[in-house]
Amino acid sequence: MIKLYDDIKVTKGVFCSTLIDLTRKCFYHLSNYNLELIQQGTNTPEDIICFLKQNELINPFESNISSFAPINVSYNNFNYPILETIFIEFELNHFSWFKNSFFSSLIDNCHISLVITSKLQMIEYKKLLSICSSILNVSPIDTIQISGFYLSNIVINDPRIILIEDKCYPLLKSELNFYREALVRHTYFNKNVFINNKGEIKNAPECPEKFGNINDLESIEELKEIISKPKFQKYWFVHKELCDVCKDCEFRHMCVDNRLPYQRQDGSWYHKTECNYNPYICKWKGEEGYQTLEECGVIVDENGFNINHKKIAAINTVLWEEETENA
Ligand code: SF4
Numbered sequence: 001m002i003k004l005y006d007d008i009k010v011t012k013g014v015f016c017s018t019l020i021d022l023t024r025k026c027f028y029h030l031s032n033y034n035l036e037l038i039q040q041g042t043n044t045p046e047d048i049i050c051f052l053k054q055n056e057l058i059n060p061f062e063s064n065i066s067s068f069a070p071i072n073v074s075y076n077n078f079n080y081p082i083l084e085t086i087f088i089e090f091e092l093n094h095f096s097w098f099k100n101s102f103f104s105s106l107i108d109n110c111h112i113s114l115v116i117t118s119k120l121q122m123i124e125y126k127k128l129l130s131i132c133s134s135i136l137n138v139s140p141i142d143t144i145q146i147s148g149f150y151l152s153n154i155v156i157n158d159p160r161i162i163l164i165e166d167k168c169y170p171l172l173k174s175e176l177n178f179y180r181e182a183l184v185r186h187t188y189f190n191k192n193v194f195i196n197n198k199g200e201i202k203n204a205p206e207c208p209e210k211f212g213n214i215n216d217l218e219s220i221e222e223l224k225e226i227i228s229k230p231k232f233q234k235y236w237f238v239h240k241e242l243c244d245v246c247k248d249c250e251f252r253h254m255c256v257d258n259r260l261p262y263q264r265q266d267g268s269w270y271h272k273t274e275c276n277y278n279p280y281i282c283k284w285k286g287e288e289g290y291q292t293l294e295e296c297g298v299i300v301d302e303n304g305f306n307i308n309h310k311k312i313a314a315i316n317t318v319l320w321e322e323e324t325e326n327a
Contacts, residue, residue, distance in 0.1 A: 002041040002052065003059040006071050009179060010035065013250030015316060016282040019057060020254060022071065022176040027254060028055065031282075031320070075180040083227055084191035085111045087205070090128065090148075091118065091197035102220055103139040110141055116148035117197060125154055129161060136160045170275060171256040182239065182253045186261070189235035193227055203232060206260045235261060244270040244305040245293065249279035262302065270300050280312045281319055289319045 004010070007022040017035040019028040028051075037044050038052065052058040103112075112135070120128065132144045136158070147164045156163065169188075181187050194202045199214040201223070211226045226232060238261045240252035249255070261269045274293050276285040283290040293300065296315055297308025 002038050002044060002049075004038075004052075004057055005059050006069075007176075008057050009073075009253065011250050011253045013252075013279050013282075014248040015280060016250050018250045018254065020174045020179065021055075021057070022174065022179055025174050027172070027174045028057070029250070029282075071176065073176075073180050073183065075184045078180070080191070081110060082191065082224055083110050083193060085113055085193075087113045087115060087192065087194040089195065089197040089205075090114045090116050090146075103135045103141070111143070111145065112141060113145045113147065116146065119149045122154075129156060129158065132161050133158050167256075169256060169258040170251070170277065172251055172254045173256060174254055179253055182255070183241075184237070184239055186235050186238045186240075187256050188258050189238070191236070193223065201226060203235060204258070206258055207235065209234070238269055242269050244268065244300050245275070245279065245298065246271075249275075249277065250282075251277065251279070264302060264304070268305070270302070270305065272301075280307070281315055283319070291315065 004019070009020045009022060011018045011020065012032060012035065016029060016031050019030065021027060034048060037048060114128075114132075128146075132146075135141075136144060143160050143162055145162050145164045147166050154163075173187075178187065181190060189203055189207075192204055194204050194207075195214050196202065196205070201211045201214055202209065209231070211229070211232055214223070217223055240246040240249070240255060240257075243261055246252050246255070246257070257275065259271045259273055259275070261271060263269050277283075278285075278290065278293060278296065280293070280296050280298055281289070281291060297311035299306045
């Protein structure tokens with residue numbers, strides 16, 4: 001039997017698998033056929049052994065050796081703070097609440113991410129940057145990220161203020177803390193709060209539910225109280241193993257997905273829109289051979305979840321002829 005290192009985690013999808021290297025923060029994508037050859041460990045082709053050795057994925061020792069401490073992947077064993085990221089839609093006119101005193105009791109390890117939704121004048125930028133610097137001076141947070149519209153020639157002298165690109169979902173991450181979270185939580189909605197440009201408080205921009213207005217709150221403690229309510233945390237626990245299609249995807253322990261999950265009468269979860277990745281044929285949108293879920297015979301909606309296995313097998317035979325013939 002071939003033994004992978006403990007920091008290499010295998011996630012098996014319906015057709016392909018990932019080997020996530022939690023220490024090097026990278027991953028390898030391989031077919032289930034090749035994964036099974038590795039797991040069986042007998043007659044494993046030389047090129048696969050070579051790949052495992054070259055990337056230092058295998059433990060050369062057959063027996064358990066105490067110096068290889070097992071990795072604790074239990075999310076509940078760690079005391080994570082209630083709040084991790086505050087996303088704020090920035091608009092100067094609606095920004096009176098965004099003052100130092102509000103953030104001075106912010107929790108350690110919490111991030112602020114400002115989203116600028118309309119073009120600002122240089123003078124407004126300067127005001128924003130000065131507010132950010134003064135918040136950073138009084139709160140325990142290390143950085144404030146800014147995304148959205150910003151001037152290309154803007155100069156930021158405070159290294160704690162970082163301009164970032166808009167994110168494109170799904171995002172893939174291969175880190176230990178993220179992996180722990182992904183096993184039991186929805187990695188996009190979990191521990192987030194979003195404040196829109198009217199001051200309305202939501203879990204995330206995609207959520208329809210509102211939980212009051214930030215302008216009516218006196219302190220961050222009141223915000224934490226809102227976040228602690230089970231209704232606010234409705235989507236936090238809808239991890240990918242619970243969602244149709246995602247539960248069959250090899251990226252489910254690496255994925256940040258901003259689509260809102262919906263619950264059927266029977267308690268199962270699904271999405272109303274398709275992801276850019278189709279795990280039944282292992283193809284991303286735009287890749288040669290890509291087909292939508294519907295084209296592959298996968299129907300997912302409020303009525304249920306149906307997979308036409310014969311149709312998928314036929315598509316995969318054409319797409320991946322060599323490997324499926326060998327399987
Ligand atoms: S189907 Fe898309 S959203 Fe779902 S786990 Fe895979 S990559 Fe992520």
